[in-house]
Amino acid sequence: MSQHIHFISDLHLTQERLANTQRFLAYLDSLDTNVSDLYILGDLFDVWVGDDDPTPPNNDVKERLAQLTSKGVNVHFLAGNRDFLIGQAFFDLTNVRGLEEECLIDLFGTKTLLMHGDLLCTDDIEYQHFRQLTHSLEWQKETLSKPLEERLALAQHYRQESHLNKKEKSASIMDVNDEAVIAVLEKHGVQRLIHGHTHRPNVHQHTANKQVAERIVLAEWDTCGSVLDWSENGHEIFQLP
Ligand SMILES: [Mn+2]
Numbered sequence: 526m527s528q529h530i531h532f533i534s535d536l537h538l539t540q541e542r543l544a545n546t547q548r549f550l551a552y553l554d555s556l557d558t559n560v561s562d563l564y565i566l567g568d569l570f571d572v573w574v575g576d577d578d579p580t581p582p583n584n585d586v587k588e589r590l591a592q593l594t595s596k597g598v599n600v601h602f603l604a605g606n607r608d609f610l611i612g613q614a615f616f617d618l619t620n621v622r623g624l625e626e627e628c629l630i631d632l633f634g635t636k637t638l639l640m641h642g643d644l645l646c647t648d649d650i651e652y653q654h655f656r657q658l659t660h661s662l663e664w665q666k667e668t669l670s671k672p673l674e675e676r677l678a679l680a681q682h683y684r685q686e687s688h689l690n691k692k693e694k695s696a697s698i699m700d701v702n703d704e705a706v707i708a709v710l711e712k713h714g715v716q717r718l719i720h721g722h723t724h725r726p727n728v729h730q731h732t733a734n735k736q737v738a739e740r741i742v743l744a745e746w747d748t749c750g751s752v753l754d755w756s757e758n759g760h761e762i763f764q765l766p
Pocket of ligand 1: 643
């Protein structure tokens with residue numbers, strides 16, 4: 526039995542998109558130890574205001590992730606721009622392992638860099654400022670100390686603002702910046718990057734470290750789920766209806 530490694534991102538699970546949650550839970554239940562590792566590269570949830578928020582489907586998802594890790598599947602989570610407040614209580618409960626925002630893995634012998642993708646969108650200066658602010662320990666500590674109701678209201682506000690902002694910003698501003706891609710590939714000395722965030726699934730070629738490099742962009746889960754499946758025989762993307 527050959528070993529498989531799965532990559533997914535941008536499920537944006539929320540109460541309002543029940544079909545996506547059901548698809549994800551069914552997918553988790555379908556995994557067995559044939560899949561050694563599942564990498565979730567951010568925006569698993571559409572919003573996360575703290576590990577204490579019981580809004581559906583948070584508890585169901587936590588429970589099923591815990592079941593999966595107890596079966597022996599290693600589940601890894603790299604934070605997205607929507608769910609970066611996922612914290613230690615979530616990891617303790619689920620046994621999911623938290624990853625750094627630039628994470629290097631050995632993928633069947635090839636050094637591979639994993640990111641969410643938002644850090645690469647350097648043309649969106651407004652967002653990068655917001656990101657810097659919201660990733661500071663002070664901001665997070667202060668935010669998480671607010672009552673749950675207040676945090677939920679704040680999140681609602683940010684979501685509306687982000688929706689309005691997206692309408693105004695051009696498509697190129699919201700995509701990755703090629704120079705930022707090359708810089709991060711060269712910083713880590715790698716020829717492969719896997720990320721999500723932009724919702725523009727594709728395989729791009731770049732030149733980094735004076736060689737060809739590939740950048741694989743994962744798809745969001747919308748009308749179907751999308752999983753990048755890697756084994757020693759190569760990789761393929763399969764969709765979940
Ligand atoms: Mn994102």
